[in-house]
Amino acid sequence: MSSLSTEVLTMKEFDMEQVRVTDEYYVAILEKDLNYLLSLEADRLLAGFRAVSEGKDPKNASGLNLYGGWEGSWSLLRGHTLGHYLTAMAQAYKQTKRSHPNQNLQINQTLGYVVGQLKSFQNKSKNGYLFASPEVHFDIIEGKATGDNWVPWYTMHKIISGLVDVYKYTGNSDALLVAGRLGDWAYNRTSAWDSSLQKKVLSVEYGGMNDCLYELYKNTRNIRHLAAAHKFDEDSLFTAIGNGSNVLENLHANTQIPKFVGALNRYRTLGEAESFYLNAAKQFFYMVLRDHTYITGGNSENERFRTPGKLDSTRNNINNESCNSYNMLKLARELFKITGDIQYADYYENAYINEIISGINPETGMTTYFKPMGTGYFKLFGTETNSFWCCTGSGMENYTKLNDSIYFNNGNDLYVNMYVSSELNWAEKGFALTQSTNIPLSGNVVFTVGMAPVSAINIKFRAPYWIAAGQNVSITINNIAFYPVKKNGYLEVNRVFKAGDKIELNFPMEVKAERLPDNPNAVAFKYGPVVLSAGLGTEKMVSAGHLASAKATIPQGVLIKDYILIKEKSVDAWIANIKNNLVQKPGKLEFTLKNTDEDNRLKFTPHYRRYTDRYGIYFNLSAIDSPEFQEGIKNSKNAAKKVEATIDEIQITNDQHELVHNLQGNSSGGSFGGYNYRHVHGKADGQGWFSYDLNINPTATNYISTKYYSGDAGRTFNVHVDNRLLVEETIQAKNPTGFYEVRYKIPKDWLDGKSKITVKYSNRGNSYVGGVFDTLSILKDYSSNARLKSIIVSGKEASVTDNSYGGYVEREEDYGDIKITPEQNNALVYVNNILIDDKAIRRLILTSDIETLNIKVVAEDGTTKAYTLTITKAVRD
Structure with a gap:
């Protein structure tokens, strides 16, 4: 065990009471967070803890008045929110001490009540255990008991951290006492682990148990808490x-x-x-x-x-x-x-x-779980009392500490790390500073000295990475130019200040493009420190369930264009000229494109302010009909058809997916070739097996779909549905360098009257099962519909006879605008062997009075139909 020493730090943070954020937008979201925290009922957050202290299991107990979502009776994460709540409220206590005395008193009283209740619950326990689910869940993780489980140590981390933070920020000694007894309980349990059991426990998500126990040790100096922390390293x-x-x-x-x-x-x-x-x-x-x-x-x-x-x-x-x-x-x-x-x-x-x-939604104060990077989705926010996702809890904390990383010091020098309107009172130095800025609308920042000591203060201003290329930050002090020393990325201003001094910095900003490593044509934009996104409308902003949370969707019929066609010779050339290709509207944080097919249509604005509509951060830049453009269309449609055909799906070895889908058996998991897998070995028939429960659609044709690896060729096993043998599988060397997909059709009469089935894999002979890679899905049939819905030529619907279409343009026109729409969204449409975007109008340059195009439509399942379109230049009737 390491020798004990003092904490290693180069920089010191300021007490949150010493820094106050004054930026209007940030103040508004802090207020939303405070109001939300104060709206929560402490007794409902405590209900699970109270029940366990009384010998009840909240899963089965009635009348508890639990909150919903992840705090509900069904959830084995119950209690995690209270930990986040304690930290958020303790930070809020610091935030409101000077500015909101009434709220500050309410926060302190609430924290005192919650900690007092937790102490009384813990006193009923002989070993210091305090949790919102029975202790048997920690036995299950260790293999000493059986039953449903999730991640109990993850939740314990939140509780201990919250209690320690209450002590650190408010001085509530009972909070440290309760946390200390939990630390003792953790030590008594973990000290019995040998290396094998430790590895088993740490294979399940445990949050930052090491972190919270080290933090506890720093405040208790109890060597048992240090020993327990080491067990989680x-x-x-x-x-x-x-x-x-x-x-x-x-x-x-x-x-x-x-x-x-x-x-x-x-x-x-x-x-x-x-x-x-x-x-x-x-x-x-x-x-x-x-x-x-x-x-x-x-x-x-x-x-x-x-x-x-x-x-x-x-x-x-x-x-x-x-x-x-x-x-x-x-x-x-x-x-x-x-x-x-x-x-x-x-x-x-x-x-x-x-x-x-x-x-965060600035109107409601609710926060996100996911932030889609896929083009066309939207930010989806939780609910006040029926979500309580992990990200709801961390969100509670995020907005009560907006002031904690703007300024730092090393005992002598002041470091300005962020440019946010705020006030600093460095009481130990007798130095006060007010920062005023409207970045990113302009690059101007003004610091005004409120009070100053007689000795010099060295202020180090961070020179941001986003400064315009080839330009420098300009600084004036009391309107006189100052030329700072730049050291380790910081601009140093070292002098004796006096009250009223003004330091003005001007940061030159520009639009910059960032490309993704696996597709340099996928491009996003920033202006100064802010990411830009383009609004893509509000049509059918429908969410769908995603395990225990939710996700944004793009329903069928919502057309999202995720690419931009450029008019330069190459994407490299267009990006090199980004200053002229993404142009700011004067006086506004709004940018429009030039030299593209979206000139002046897409409006790019700061993404952090967007919360009501669909958006695009990344767009694929390409020239029309290029191989990259066609490949992008194909990939997008193939991904969409898989999503739309999916009835149920398991991410292999994802603990949450596998918990929800009732993983059983004696298998193990791993990762290879970019995919997770699950497999098991058996020396005789059926000794090695695993199974999942999956939803089906009894009115459709259902398939089991997964991936195998050709390198496992020769492994032989059975696939069962509800204990009926569906297929005897032997992995083939179909693709010696990679993976291949399989689909097994489930007989329709096996599904009558059912909404769920158990899919079981078991070995044959002395063989492995699998590996089963990536996902295990229940799919319905891919569509065989290769029919066209319509063809529009220059605003008029084309006539059709059998599979031949005809359209007209005015004789004097040398082009025709065509729109070809398949009946099925995910069908591929080829024109003269070029895959086109059927969501967009396509301009065709006409070189003769009559031109015929060959059209091919490929359905989701590969069914193909051929058509022709003849465009005639004529005077219309």
Whole structure:
């Protein structure tokens, strides 16, 4: 065990009472968050804890008046919200001390009541256990009991963290006492783990248990709390990441990020002897930014890190879980405090604006779970009392600490990291400063000194990464030009100040384009620190369930154009001329395109302010009919047909998916070739097996669909539906270098009267089952409809005889505008062997009086029909 030492820090944060945000937009969302917190009923958040202290299981107990969503009786995450609530309220206590005395008193009284209740519940326990579900759930994780489970240590992390934060921010000693007894309980349980059991427990999401126990130890100095924290340090993962190996592919993102926040806290707590953990945290941060991060600073697809660098191929409606950004900001903040490295401050600003500020509805105060990077989706916000997602809880915290990372100091120097209108009172130095800015509308920032000591103060202003290329920040002091020293990315102003001094900085800004590594034609735009997005309408903004949360959708019939056709020779040339191709409207934060097919139509504005409509951040830039353009259409339609055909789907080895779908058996999971898999070995028939429960549609033809790997050729196993043998499968070497998909048709009479089936895989002989890769889906038939709905020529519907269409243009015209629409949305339409976008009007240059086009429509299932369109130049009747 490491020797004890003082916490390692280069930078110090200011007490939240010393910094007040005055930006109108930020103040408004803080008020929304405060009002929401104060609207919640403490007793309803405590109901599960009270029931457990009385020997009841909230899952079955009646009359508890639990909240809904993830706090409901069905949920095994019940209680996590109270932890977030405690932290958010403790931060709110600090925020309101000077500005909202009545709210501050109410917050303090509420926290006192909640902590007092928790203490009384805990006193009924012999071992210090305090939770909103019975302790047996921790036994299940250890394999000492059986039953349903989710992630109990994850929830325990929230509770301990919340209690410690109440103590740190309000001085409530009972909060530390209750947290300390929970720390003792954690020690008593974890000290019995051998390495095998530790590995088993840590294979299930446990949040930042290491982090909260290190934080607890710093406040209790109880060696048992330190020992318990060490039990949650996943050294094998830290070693791999620290050595530069990106082993994150397909891992649950928000399971991993808090582990590294905890690793960093070990270093902060115990000092230089633990530099192994600092290195792991640095490497992890670098990998996530390099390989997994979108322009907004967010990451993940369906809560997972995907193949490094594969970002365009995973853009959809379930990107950028909000909790991920919440935790990445924690990591960046602490790395900055330790190293002083500006890269962490740069990331913090980006994700703070474009993920966190972007993630709240300014009218309701509700927050997002996902932030889609797929073009055409929208931000979907939770509800006040019936969501309580993980991201609802972290959202409570986000907006009560908007002031905690604007300024830092190292004991002598003041660091200005963010340009947000605010006030700083550095009482220890007798120095007060007011910042006033309207970035990004202009690059002007004014700092006014309120009071100053007789000695010099060295202010270090961060020189942001987004400054216009080839230009410098200009600074004046009391209207006189000042030429600062630039050191480690900061502009230094070191002098004796006096009250009333004004420091004015002007940051030149410009539009910049960012491209995705796996598709350099997928482009997004920023202006200064803000990501830009274009509004794409409000038609049918319908949500759908996504496990225990929800997601935005694009219903059939909603037409989204996710590409922009450029008039330059290449995408490189268009981007090189971005200053002239995305132009700001004078005096407004609004930008329109030039030299494209969308000139002056799409309006790009700051994405963090968008919350009422569909949007596009990334668009594919291409020349019309280029191979890339056609491939994009095909990929988009193929993805849509899979989504529309899906009745139910399991993400293999996703613990939430597999819990909901009742995974049974004796299998194991892993990751290979960019996909997660599940397999099992048996020495005799049926010894190795696993099964899932999946929904079906008894009125449709149902198929089981999954992927196999050709490298597993020869493995032989059975696939059962409700204990009836469906197929004897042997994996084939169909594609020796990769994967292939299979679909098994389920006999219709097997599904009569059912809405759900059990799909079971079991081995034959001495063989493995699977691997079953990526997803296991129940699909309905792909459509065989290759018919055309209509062809419009220059605004008029073409005539049709059998499969031949005819249309007319005015004789004097040398072009015709055509619109070809298939009956089925996802059918592919080819004109003269070129795949076209059937959602768009296509201009055809006519070189003769009569031209005939060959049209081919390919249905979802590959059915093909051929048509012709003859366009005649004539004087119309």
